[in-house]
Amino acid sequence: MALYGAFFLYPVLMTFYNSFHTLRADFGFKTEFVGFANFAEILGEDVIFHRAVLNTLTWGVAAALLEILLGLALAVFLYFRVPLHRFFRVLWFTPVLMSYPVVGIIWLWYFNYDWGAINSLLRLVGLGAMAQSWLSTPATALPSLIVVTTWMWTGFNMVVLLAALHAIPQEYVDGARVDGAGFRQVVLSILVPLARPTIVNLMILSFIGKMKQFALVWVMTRGGPLWATETVATYVVKRAFHWRTFDLGYPSAIAVIWFVIVLALSLLLTRMLQRRELIQY
Amino acid sequence: MRGFRLGLVLTLLLLYTAWAVGPYLWTAVMSLRTTEEILRNHYGLPLPPHWEKFVEAWTRFGFDAYLRNSVVVTLGSIVIVTITGAMAAYAFGRPRYAFRGREPLFVLIFLSIMFPPQIMLLALFQLLAKYGLINSRLGLILVYAAAELPFTVYLLRAFFAQIPVEIEDAARVDGCSHWTVFWRIMTPIAWPAITTTIILNFILFWNEFTYAVVLITEQKSRTLPLAVMFLLGETFVDVGMLATGMMISTLPVIVLYVFLSEWFVKGMTMGAMKG
Numbered sequence: 001m002a003l004y005g006a007f008f009l010y011p012v013l014m015t016f017y018n019s020f021h022t023l024r025a026d027f028g029f030k031t032e033f034v035g036f037a038n039f040a041e042i043l044g045e046d047v048i049f050h051r052a053v054l055n056t057l058t059w060g061v062a063a064a065l066l067e068i069l070l071g072l073a074l075a076v077f078l079y080f081r082v083p084l085h086r087f088f089r090v091l092w093f094t095p096v097l098m099s100y101p102v103v104g105i106i107w108l109w110y111f112n113y114d115w116g117a118i119n120s121l122l123r124l125v126g127l128g129a130m131a132q133s134w135l136s137t138p139a140t141a142l143p144s145l146i147v148v149t150t151w152m153w154t155g156f157n158m159v160v161l162l163a164a165l166h167a168i169p170q171e172y173v174d175g176a177r178v179d180g181a182g183f184r185q186v187v188l189s190i191l192v193p194l195a196r197p198t199i200v201n202l203m204i205l206s207f208i209g210k211m212k213q214f215a216l217v218w219v220m221t222r223g224g225p226l227w228a229t230e231t232v233a234t235y236v237v238k239r240a241f242h243w244r245t246f247d248l249g250y251p252s253a254i255a256v257i258w259f260v261i262v263l264a265l266s267l268l269l270t271r272m273l274q275r276r277e278l279i280q281y
Numbered sequence: 282m283r284g285f286r287l288g289l290v291l292t293l294l295l296l297y298t299a300w301a302v303g304p305y306l307w308t309a310v311m312s313l314r315t316t317e318e319i320l321r322n323h324y325g326l327p328l329p330p331h332w333e334k335f336v337e338a339w340t341r342f343g344f345d346a347y348l349r350n351s352v353v354v355t356l357g358s359i360v361i362v363t364i365t366g367a368m369a370a371y372a373f374g375r376p377r378y379a380f381r382g383r384e385p386l387f388v389l390i391f392l393s394i395m396f397p398p399q400i401m402l403l404a405l406f407q408l409l410a411k412y413g414l415i416n417s418r419l420g421l422i423l424v425y426a427a428a429e430l431p432f433t434v435y436l437l438r439a440f441f442a443q444i445p446v447e448i449e450d451a452a453r454v455d456g457c458s459h460w461t462v463f464w465r466i467m468t469p470i471a472w473p474a475i476t477t478t479i480i481l482n483f484i485l486f487w488n489e490f491t492y493a494v495v496l497i498t499e500q501k502s503r504t505l506p507l508a509v510m511f512l513l514g515e516t517f518v519d520v521g522m523l524a525t526g527m528m529i530s531t532l533p534v535i536v537l538y539v540f541l542s543e544w545f546v547k548g549m550t551m552g553a554m555k556g
Contacts, residue, residue, distance in 0.1 A: 074294075074297065077290065077294060082287075082290060082291065082294065083291065084291075084294075088294060088298060089542070089546070090538070090539055090542050091301060091302050092297070092298065093538065094301065094302060094535060094538075095301060095304075095305070096484065097484055097488075097531065097534045097535050097538055098305070098534075099487070099488030099489075099505070099506040099509070100490045101490060101506045101507075101509040101510040101513070102488075102506070102530060105513055105523060106305070106527070107304065109307075109308075110304055117303070151304075155301065159545075159546060159549065160549060162546070163546060208394070214491050215490040215494075218494070219513070237495070
């Protein structure tokens with residue numbers, strides 16, 4: 001029996017191991033060449049890196065909150081089977097199905113100063129004074145990108161949350177209804193608390209996703225204007241392939257530091273959110 | 282009063298729908314208009330529709346090759362990641378296979394979900410260059426499969442762990458080997474969850490950009506997301522053709538999703554995403 005188990009497990013784990021470890025085998029010996037000088041420079045002097053960290057964190061927190069709150073609201077409506085709910089569910093998910101270049105280009109057009117939909121709409125309702133070049137003004141560039149990721153990922157969170165809501169036993173909701181609970185009470189004191197583990201997971205997932213954000217920025221702004229939308233990921237790639245420093249050590253060091261930061265934050269976030277959960281019950 | 286509130290909610294939801302779908306519809310309309318028409322009026326209707334632009338994308342802009350690349354890479358990586366992922370998740374999820382060091386190993390896999398891909402990008406570039414896999418579909422397939430393996434295992438493990446031990450025991454009493462239990466009994470039970478991961482991975486692989494932009498440097502090896510990106514990159518932006526390219530690169534997934542969305546939601550509801 002034990003032999004059989006080993007024979008079954010071994011190939012499974014080997015397959016798994018191989019595809020998993022080849023990735024970073026190379027990485028291990030590269031850091032050895034780097035030394036600690038890079039780390040000191042990044043943490044101490046690299047102003048662009050600091051800016052990139054700030055941007056990325058802002059993005060992570062803001063987008064995680066927006067996407068999930070909006071997704072939750074939409075999921076609740078679908079849960080109560082508003083008319084057309086099947087139709088809505090499919091349509092709301094479509095932004096998730098597009099690649100970042102496609103999303104990026106569509107929104108480049110949307111934000112276009114002369115003929116983009118946003119400015120056209122503002123001019124149409126007489127707010128033409130508010131029309132501006134959203135992506136090339138430092139103050140609005142990052143918020144604009146956050147709007148785009150929210151547009152893209154709300155549908156995904158909505159579908160996952162809807163699944164979580166459906167997994168809640170129907171009797172709880174019915175029972176509360178019989179006891180005279182209104183719509184608001186059912187949502188706030190039954191559905192949301194019971195879906196909490198999923199909400200927490202999604203928040204962490206969404207946060208981590210934003211920590212890796214690269215493609216959208218690359219297509220839409222390349223980190224500009226004036227580093228306003230630089231993320232750590234775009235900075236790493238710029239340093240590695242575009243600044244012609246031909247030094248892969250420095251960007252690798254950034255990546256390592258970033259991984260440690262993200263890991264620490266994710267663990268902290270998990271702890272915090274889960275502890276609050278304990279107090280609640 | 283009730284009718285009024287329902288009306289209000291529906292209006293809000295329809296507004297949200299317009300916001301969610303509007304950008305794509307606009308692109309769809311533009312994909313049927315020529316660039317001159319679009320530059321004259323960005324919000325006009327496609328009258329008459331220029332279907333020949335799709336033919337042109339195919340013959341003049343090489344979208345036949347890009348589509349083929351995308352299909353091969355996506356399907357190839359899905360096959361690998363699904364089979365290895367399901368097996369690994371099975372080993373991680375079932376109490377029978379609680380070997381030493383299983384938990385630390387799983388934590389390691391979980392952590393790798395958090396890895397910024399850029400960490401691996403530089404190393405991967407060197408590695409693939411060494412084996413001549415830059416610009417190759419095989420190279421991309423291997424990279425994609427490896428990159429999504431942790432998440433696939435993470436999702437499927439939760440599902441395999443839920444299946445009662447009794448089912449497995451009964452099968453073993455009836456003389457099934459480990460392989461038979463896995464293939465004939467566990468896989469069919471877990472099928473909804475597996476379909477969910479297949480759909481999820483399909484979306485991810487089809488749209489993948491970060492790895493592709495670094496690991497593919499030749500024109501003929503580009504996948505659809507890269508093709509779209511490079512249409513933008515030229516000095517004169519051919520808005521109409523760009524929209525057509527974008528439609529070609531998104532339509533397959535959207536059609537697929539519309540047909541499979543019931544399955545997708547079902548698999549999720551059955552616990553695939555509870556973690």
